[in-house]
Amino acid sequence: MMLSSEQAQEDVAHVLYMAVDELDHGLDLREQGMDSVRVMQLVEQWRTAGVEKVDYIVLAEDPRLERWLEVLADLQQPAESV
Numbered sequence: 001m002m003l004s005s006e007q008a009q010e011d012v013a014h015v016l017y018m019a020v021d022e023l024d025h026g027l028d029l030r031e032q033g034m035d036s037v038r039v040m041q042l043v044e045q046w047r048t049a050g051v052e053k054v055d056y057i058v059l060a061e062d063p064r065l066e067r068w069l070e071v072l073a074d075l076q077q078p079a080e081s082v
Contacts, residue, residue, distance in 0.1 A: 002076055003049045005069050012065060015041055025066040034063060051075050 013020045015038040024032065039059055046054045053075050059068055
């Protein structure tokens with residue numbers, strides 16, 4: 001199961017009680033109301049959705065939505081065979 005960029009944005013907007021079009025992708029999500037409890041909620045939700053390696057620390061290091069979407073996309077790339 002893949003988590004789409006659109007679904008991730010909807011999830012973030014939902015925990016912040018905002019509309020998706022109100023989210024500023026380049027602004028620190030903490031300035032938009034994000035806190036550690038909400039980040040953990042999203043981590044668990046996204047793990048359940050199939051992004052098993054999503055990590056709180058990685059998201060907390062750069063709390064901008066544009067970065068989170070990059071991280072989520074990278075985590076869902078198929079592993080390269082050697």
